[in-house]
Structure formats: C-alpha cells, structure tokens
Amino acid sequence: MTRTSLENFNCSFARTADLIGDKWTLLIIRDAFYGTHSFSDFKASLGAAPTVLTSRLQQLCDKGILEKVQGRPGVDRFDYHLTERGKALFPVVLSIMQWGDTWIFGEGKEPIRIVERETGAPLLPVSVQAQDGHPVEPRNVAFAPGPGASAATVKALEKMKRRAGGVAVQPSRSRPSV
Amino acid sequence: MTRTSLENFNCSFARTADLIGDKWTLLIIRDAFYGTHSFSDFKASLGAAPTVLTSRLQQLCDKGILEKVQGRPGVDRFDYHLTERGKALFPVVLSIMQWGDTWIFGEGKEPIRIVERETGAPLLPVSVQAQDGHPVEPRNVAFAPGPGASAATVKALEKMKRRAGGVAVQPSRSRPSV
Secondary structure, three states, X not given: OOOOOOOOOOOHHHHHHHHHOEHHHHHHHHHHHHOOOEHHHHHHHHOOOHHHHHHHHHHHHHOOOEEEEEOOOOOXXXXXXXXXXXXXXXXXXXXHXXXXXXXXXXXXXXXXXXXXXXXXXXXXXXXXEOOOOOEOOHHHEEEEEOOOOOHHHHHHHXXXXXXXXXXXXXXXXXXXXX | OOOOOOOOOOOHHHHHHHHHOEHHHHHHHHHHHHOOOEHHHHHHHHOXXXXXXXXXXXXXXXXXXXXXXXXXXXXXXXXXXEOHXXXXXXXXXXXXXXXXXXXXXXXXXXXXXXXXXXXXXXXXXXXXXXXXXXXXXXXXXEEEEOOXXXXXXXXXXXXXXXXXXXXXXXXXXXXXXX
C-alpha cells in the first residue's frame, strides 16, 4: 500500500514530519522565530508566491503552531505569532540551523551567529543527552515500545530488533553496565 | 522574485531545509537511525512508491547524508548507511520526535520510548542551552551577522532589528546584565 498521508502513523516523528516537513513551512517557522509577524514581511523575506505563503500560513494556524492576531490597521489584516506549541519547536529550528553551520558552511563561515541576547555569548550546539547531561551518540540509543505503542508499533520495533547491526533494540534492563 | 530553490540562500537553516525539508526524506533519515539499511526494508517500513523512495535515497546519497555500501547478495544491490554528516542530524531527528511526543500524543501516550541503550533510562528532552548549560528561551536569543554574513544577510538582520517586538536584535556587548 502506498500511503499518501502520514496522519495515521503511530509515530511522533512521522506525525510531526507531516506538519513541518515542507521547505516553505520550515522557513515560515524560522522567520517567526526571527520576529516576523506580518504577511507582507514574510513575503518580503521569503520571496514565496502569495498563494504558497497563504496556504502554508493557514496550515500552520490550523495545526496550532501559529495564531492570528490583529495586524497593523490599513497594512496587514492579521499578524501571525508562534503559539506555545510553535515556540516548542525552538530546538528543532536551532538544531537544523546549527547542522547547516557545521556541515554546509563550516566553522568560521557561519552566515548568522545565534547568541544569548543578554550576554552576546554563543549558544551550545543542540545535543542529545542522557539524564545526567552526558552526550549520547546514535549507537548508544535504543527505541522501545512506549505507553502509546500500537500492536503495529510493537511489531515494527521487534522487526528492527532482529535486524542485525541496527540501533533499534529494546534495552535489557538486567544487562550489567560495562 | 519567486525563488524556486533555496540553494543560494545565505542561511544555514534554509540550506538545510532544502536538503531535508520533505516528508519522505525525513522518514528515510528516521528509519536510517532505527537501523534500516536496505531498499526493501525502507519500502516495507514506509510504504512509499518505489520511484519516490529511489529518488529520495539517491538525493540523500548525492548530498552526503547516506552512502551506498554493498548489499546482501541476491537481495539488495546496495545498502544505505548514514555518513558522519548524516549521523550529525541526530539532534534534529530526536527534537522532532520529542516535539510530537509532547504536542501531538502527550505525556503517557508516547508510541516509542527513546532510551539509553545500556541503562534503559530515558533521554533528556533536546533543548537550547547557553554555554553554562542553562536553558535558553526563544525570547532570550538574538541573531547577529556571523563571519560568513553576506551584505544581504547583514541587511536582513538590520531590518529584523528595527522591527518592534522581534527577537532578532544584535546583542549589545556593552549593555550590563540585569
């Protein structure tokens, strides 16, 4: 079966990818974090066709990532602001930006510095950490059924577990740390 | 001007969005972190049309995120493995997944638990941190021209700075902390 929508995937990643897995959507979210609010400013910044911009902004409102507020009288009917749900995408936005800094432009060639406003000090690279704060590599992570796992999720994880060399194994709690 | 490619944007976020800002591309990257390597396993997991899967896998190889290695004889001609560049997307993948856990499924309903392999302990939520490790909110971040800023980047940041209420202001180093 060829799936055309990811909405029914029992997976947080797939469901989120369904909301934000689009170039213009991602750029709108980036600009919202930069403080862009009005349709005319989004248009000037992104150079997207108005129809594309209108549909993406509406989708982001429908999904609760942006919300419409009263715009400047006589200029823009609405402004668009990140909701709490939208602001919670901050680590996604920063990690995408930092990946490009490192792997596309390279150290010393970053187009934009992201800093703490008050001090001007650069932020730490967004990283995956264990409870005590030590960094965790992909090979040291396992994916296990969660409380909301469907039968299909459990089956898919079992299949991954059997696959040699994969990182997806259910952790054995009885296995001693070495 | 309506831009059709983001390749020339002098922005790490836009350039990265150009590589990974597509639902199927994101799902392939997710599955690669789960340990999926072969075309047949990607196909079984994602249910994508073979033509879609072939083009996305090839693009990911062209962009240096996946690399082809010899596959199982008689089954798959190639396997696909994450490169170092690809593995560096781990914080992006985890932060997308964790956002969906919190904002789509909600606490206690997560389909998949992401844990440290050795201990089974859950990971920390991916977060934006200052140098000393304290969490940084979007409103406390500023975007300043980096060493690779073009004239257009500087101009765009200046414009954001002038826009009232935006988060994008160049930090003043002489401003005392309060």
